[in-house]
Amino acid sequence: xxxxxxxxxxxxxxxxxxxxxxxxxxxxxxxxxxxxxxxxxxxxxxxxxxxxxxxxxxxxxxxxxxxxxxxxxxxxxxxxxxxxxxxxxxxxxxxxxxxxxxxxxxxxxxxxxxxxxxxxxxxxxxxxxxxxxxxxxxxxxxxxxxxxxxxxxxxxxxxxxxxxxxxxxxxxxxxxxxxxxxxxxxxxxxxxxxxxxxxxxxxxxxxxxxxxxxxxxxxxxxxxxxxxxxxxxxxxxxxxxxxxxxxxxxxxxxxxxxxxxxxxxxxxxxxxxxxxxxxxxxxxxxxxxxxxxxxxxxxxxxxxxxxxxxxxxxxxxxxxxxxxxxxxxxxxxxxxxxxxxxxxxxxxxxxxxxxxxxxxxxxxxxxxxxxxxxxxxxxxxxxxxxxxxxxxxxxxxxxxxxxxxxxxxxxxxxxxxxxxxxxxxxxxxxxxxxxxxxxxxxxxxxxxxxxxxxxxxxxxxxxxxxxxxxxxxxxxxxxxxxxxxxxxxxxxxxxxxxxxxxxxx
Amino acid sequence: xxxxxxxxxxxxxxxxxxxxxxxxxxxxxxxxxxxxxxxxxxxxxxxxxxxxxxxxxxxxxxxxxxxxxxxxxxxxxxxxxxxxxxxxxxxxxxxxxxxxxxxxxxxxxxxxxxxxxxxxxxxxxxxxxxxxxxxxxxxxxxxxxxxxxxxxxxxxxxxxxxxxxxxxxxxxxxxxxxxxxxxxxxxxxxxxxxxxxxxxxxxxxxxxxxxxxxxxxxxxxxxxxxxxxxxxxxxxxxxxxxxxxxxxxxxxxxxxxxxxxxxxxxxxxxxxxxxxxxxxxxxxxxxxxxxxxxxxxxxxxxxxxx
Numbered sequence: 001x002x003x004x005x006x007x008x009x010x011x012x013x014x015x016x017x018x019x020x021x022x023x024x025x026x027x028x029x030x031x032x033x034x035x036x037x038x039x040x041x042x043x044x045x046x047x048x049x050x051x052x053x054x055x056x057x058x059x060x061x062x063x064x065x066x067x068x069x070x071x072x073x074x075x076x077x078x079x080x081x082x083x084x085x086x087x088x089x090x091x092x093x094x095x096x097x098x099x100x101x102x103x104x105x106x107x108x109x110x111x112x113x114x115x116x117x118x119x120x121x122x123x124x125x126x127x128x129x130x131x132x133x134x135x136x137x138x139x140x141x142x143x144x145x146x147x148x149x150x151x152x153x154x155x156x157x158x159x160x161x162x163x164x165x166x167x168x169x170x171x172x173x174x175x176x177x178x179x180x181x182x183x184x185x186x187x188x189x190x191x192x193x194x195x196x197x198x199x200x201x202x203x204x205x206x207x208x209x210x211x212x213x214x215x216x217x218x219x220x221x222x223x224x225x226x227x228x229x230x231x232x233x234x235x236x237x238x239x240x241x242x243x244x245x246x247x248x249x250x251x252x253x254x255x256x257x258x259x260x261x262x263x264x265x266x267x268x269x270x271x272x273x274x275x276x277x278x279x280x281x282x283x284x285x286x287x288x289x290x291x292x293x294x295x296x297x298x299x300x301x302x303x304x305x306x307x308x309x310x311x312x313x314x315x316x317x318x319x320x321x322x323x324x325x326x327x328x329x330x331x332x333x334x335x336x337x338x339x340x341x342x343x344x345x346x347x348x349x350x351x352x353x354x355x356x357x358x359x360x361x362x363x364x365x366x367x368x369x370x371x372x373x374x375x376x377x378x379x380x381x382x383x384x385x386x387x388x389x390x391x392x393x394x395x396x397x398x399x400x401x402x403x404x405x406x407x408x409x410x411x412x413x414x415x416x417x418x419x420x421x422x423x424x425x426x427x428x429x430x431x432x433x434x435x436x437x438x439x440x441x442x443x444x445x446x447x448x449x450x451x452x453x454x455x456x457x458x459x460x461x462x463x464x465x466x467x468x469x470x471x472x473x474x475x476x477x478x479x480x481x482x483x484x485x486x487x488x489x490x491x492x493x494x495x496x497x498x499x500x501x502x503x504x505x
Numbered sequence: 506x507x508x509x510x511x512x513x514x515x516x517x518x519x520x521x522x523x524x525x526x527x528x529x530x531x532x533x534x535x536x537x538x539x540x541x542x543x544x545x546x547x548x549x550x551x552x553x554x555x556x557x558x559x560x561x562x563x564x565x566x567x568x569x570x571x572x573x574x575x576x577x578x579x580x581x582x583x584x585x586x587x588x589x590x591x592x593x594x595x596x597x598x599x600x601x602x603x604x605x606x607x608x609x610x611x612x613x614x615x616x617x618x619x620x621x622x623x624x625x626x627x628x629x630x631x632x633x634x635x636x637x638x639x640x641x642x643x644x645x646x647x648x649x650x651x652x653x654x655x656x657x658x659x660x661x662x663x664x665x666x667x668x669x670x671x672x673x674x675x676x677x678x679x680x681x682x683x684x685x686x687x688x689x690x691x692x693x694x695x696x697x698x699x700x701x702x703x704x705x706x707x708x709x710x711x712x713x714x715x716x717x718x719x720x721x722x723x724x725x726x727x728x729x730x731x732x733x734x735x736x737x738x739x740x741x742x743x744x745x746x747x748x749x750x751x752x753x754x755x756x757x758x759x760x761x762x763x764x765x766x767x768x769x770x771x772x773x774x775x776x777x778x779x780x781x782x783x784x785x786x787x788x789x790x791x792x793x794x795x796x797x798x799x800x801x802x803x804x805x806x807x808x809x810x811x
Contacts, residue, residue: 093801095673102673
């Protein structure tokens with residue numbers, strides 16, 4: 001048997017209160033595309049950080065081509081041919097592409113030579129990039145190209161990719177896969193981290209599945225069904241949300257001709273947005289992150305004020321009303337950023353329940369706060385949405401991401417909204433909890449509420465929405481009926497491939 | 506009043522002297538802020554540098570030795586700030602403010618026996634022929650060595666930030682410390698170095714006041730220059746040459762208003778005295794319409810969690 005490129009043997013890493021990796025072992029062969037599968041919090045990121053030298057394992061060892069491999073820092077890992085494309089981009093907005101790439105190299109050449117090499121490599125792999133553009137102005141897909149090219153310039157033996165497709169349109173995913181297959185044919189091994197099963201089935205030779213920090217199984221993705229892999233990841237049988245057929249009522253929310261300038265230097269301006277949502281309808285809004293999702297949520301929730309007539313609720317102009325006034329009228333919102341936007345991190349769950357619930361739940365009388373009623377409300381949320389926490393007195397920060405998400409969504413759903421706007425409702429939530437959040441949105445719509453669900457998870461949108469529209473550079477495509485839309489059509493609505501091309505060689 | 510008593514050549518020569526303490530402090534703080542740290546303790550480090558430099562110059566008889574001591578004292582005080590904010594994760598604004606208060610108190614204590622003492626003189630350079638030229642001579646070739654050092658330092662900081670790898674890494678740390686850490690750069694070490702550089706520059710600026718500009722020791726003699734330096738960095742949009750421009754503007758208005766006071770202009774002294782601060786800020790606010798160059802991680806503490 002040949003010596004594997006990288007062999008992990010019994011890697012263990014514990015943080016206070018949680019074992020992130022519990023004696024994980026597997027091998028990555030030369031030229032192999034190896035998938036690392038697992039739910040959020042299963043320990044995938046910790047594991048790759050150990051390989052990349054960002055985190056030191058407590059015990060266990062790694063062998064690189066049979067030699068002991070203990071990178072003390074990323075520099076050492078890079079020197080040994082390990083390169084990594086991060087899930088949250090490790091880029092610097094204010095610097096240009098060439099400077100960003102130079103920062104990730106040990107001995108970068110002169111900026112002018114580097115720019116020429118960036119052009120050359122980016123053309124070869126079908127990822128065109130202008131080395132002198134400021135990274136803050138690039139789309140998510142282009143930013144990822146910067147990261148990938150940074151890795152390719154170092155001629156890596158092992159390329160680690162942490163959830164690379166979560167920010168790409170389907171067309172961009174296709175091109176990325178062609179690039180990866182080309183790399184593989186040149187002998188580069190790839191460690192591919194994802195929880196998107198279909199992707200893994202098309203791309204990967206071998207998969208290792210992590211659950212709660214443990215290696216719970218291996219499989220050959222091409223021969224295993226997505227459902228079987230999902231159940232290995234979750235460790236139980238999955239419930240698919242049920243949608244009954246519904247009748248739509250009159251128009252609940254109507255946006256016409258809405259344009260809003262970008263709120264910050266690297267924000268997105270909304271350009272001439274039109275949309276309507278009927279009572280009982282779920283409108284799914286797709287699109288790659290950073291194309292105006294946050295801005296659209298702000299406009300709908302009342303954080304960003306517009307012309308009065310641009311936003312109408314049941315035919316009445318509400319564009320000049322702030323969030324509290326809109327809550328009183330029944331427009332509720334749950335933003336994407338949990339810590340700091342949807343919830344105040346250092347306040348207790350009770351206090352956070354008060355923050356958005358005071359108007360509709362009658363928690364405030366004559367300027368005095370009714371804490372007893374608020375605590376009841378918080379406990380109702382915790383119970384109805386199975387939020388795992390010792391009690392409503394705990395700080396929002398102390399909850400895991402998925403649990404806090406359940407709390408944040410539950411808080412709005414239980415206030416019986418007429419119109420509910422959610423952004424990334426199941427981001428970072430495990431599959432079982434995601435299914436229950438989706439079910440609650442469907443139930444809400446069945447009771448006659450209009451739901452606007454902004455999400456980057458296309459599978460989620462296809463599962464729950466009645467109509468679908470996509471945001472691309474601040475423009476919203478015309479909504480179409482969701483049933484029967486193909487992936488290609490959705491991709492084109494999201495802006496297609498953004499000028500990417502298939503690898504030339 | 507008699508405006509003819511004002512000599513434009515001497516005016517320009519002395520505005521350069523008046524601007525130098527501000528320039529030194531601002532260039533130091535600019536580097537600190539480019540690394541993503543907001544140190545509000547500039548005033549405290551300046552005044553500490555002022556007394557440390559003064560005391561060492563008096564005891565040793567060498568003004569140059571005084572300046573070295575001032576830089577060391579400023580850097581030492583800034584290490585205190587670095588320990589609080591970078592390692593103990595204390596709030597940067599609160600730590601910076603307390604550093605100023607601490608510096609003011611410490612300098613008053615150390616300076617008690619130096620009130621009324623005259624420091625040794627730092628000679629001006631004299632280049633034969635060049636320094637004797639009319640007009641150009643006194644303006645360009647008749648100053649002390651530290652003044653030239655300030656200008657060279659400005660140029661050096663500009664070059665390093667723009668063209669060198671060190672500058673790129675420094676900017677990267679200030680822009681996104683999490684990404685810099687993920688790429689394997691030592692965020693805390695780089696910030697510590699930047700903070701110490703800023704402290705040393707502030708100390709030099711302080712000593713320039715007590716050894717050359719005034720030259721004597723009085724309690725609280727930095728008189729808010731440290732705060733102006735902080736404002737200058739922001740309004741100069743973190744660009745070294747603009748900081749130099751702002752410093753010279755401040756120095757210029759300071760010198761002009763002193764001359765006007767001496768000439769007996771019928772404007773209350775209080776208004777004249779506040780004018781340099783006011784005019785500098787107004788002009789810089791207009792200049793700084795472009796705010797996009799602020800380091801994105803400015804004032805945020807970094808902790809390498811996970």
